[in-house]
Amino acid sequence: MSRDLFQPEHDIFRQTIREFVENELAPHADEWEEAGEVPREIFERMGALGYLGMRYPEEYGGGDDPLAEMVLHEEIVRCRSAGVGADIGAHIAIAMPHILHYGTEEQKKKYLIPGLQGKWISCLAITEPDTGSDVASIKTRAERDGDNWVINGSKTFITNGARCDFMVLAAKTNPEKKYSGISMFVVDTDNPGFEVTRKLDKLGWRASSTGELAFTDMVVPGNALLGEENRGFYQIMGMFAWERLTLSVGAVSGAQGCLDETLNYAKQRHAFGKPIANFQVIAHYFADMATKIEAGRQLTYHALEKYMAGEDPIREVSMAKLFCGRMACEVVDTCLQIYGGYGFMEEYDVARAYRDMRLLPIGGGTDEIMREIISRMMGIT
């Protein structure tokens, strides 16, 4: 833990949230993996405890402490299912920040207050069936009709999409333009033109609800525009740093948790008359994993420190996201190997972690896009 970054109050909060995760989330992880979503009551419970609003201003019911939210993202991974953190993260760290940064006072009051209480659940809907990384090529169209907007199109892979109360939605308001033709909207999902076309089945993150959505002549009021018309692309890019930092801290703490459990196993499992942890090759696997995790942690905290100092550390955030996502996949793969045949069985959490971690090099911007950003910043491409 970075001493300069986190303060003693964060250590106290870490302990509190760790107990909450152990007592109220982890025991239900299997049930929620089966159900394919985290129940609404958990959002409400976390809202009542103040856990959903930690980075948000007090006037909307928040705690005004972004680092406390980072502690939550680190600790929630310990609940034995990354899908749980995904649903909560999509709501507090991915969708609602758009409203916090770009919303009008009216939009903030309407959506943030029930959102932070966990009474309403949100999603961020950008990705479409035909385009993900290439955000500027989205096709969902929003056209003015008097005082209203009429929206047509579709979205896919949307976390919380299949059961959210409001969504932050990207649509083309000027199809002639790529980057400067996108606007953001905040839309209630009880709108008649909104439909969940599919709840998607996935390799991992199985406790997270992922939806495919369609909008057919969906009429939304003029005041649903979020931020400036045709500035949506830049608003989306501006919000990526926080999302990528939350994914990076989650990758580090997920990898650390997997290492810790695997080490316990390796000390107890015997082969050839001794614990497998005592074979030098296995001990060295642990040394390698601990080194990679520490490198990821320091890189992430370095990027977070810059972010907290008010900088826009795109390079460091992209490096942290790239390094930590891959590192977590490598760590969990090595851990699974150390479990041997039991690693392939569902009775140990490592099999689920193996599936869950695989999302990290894809979600929130792929590894290839992170490399593209970093190499551009190096002046190469």
Ligand SMILES: Cc1cc2nc3c(=O)[nH]c(=O)nc-3n(C[C@H](O)[C@H](O)[C@H](O)COP(=O)(O)OP(=O)(O)OC[C@H]3O[C@@H](n4cnc5c(N)ncnc54)[C@H](O)[C@@H]3O)c2cc1C
């Ligand atoms: C479980 C899950 C949850 C998600 N949640 C959300 C959500 O809540 N909201 C949301 O809007 N989206 C969400 N996504 C979508 C996610 O952000 C996209 O999957 C991701 O951005 C990649 O887009 P894509 O899948 O369309 O892949 P594509 O963009 O089609 O990319 C396919 C491959 O081509 C590579 N590629 C693309 N462009 C380049 C390039 N310029 N240079 C080199 N390689 C390139 C990619 O890296 C990738 O390997 C989620 C996805 C998953 C799987």
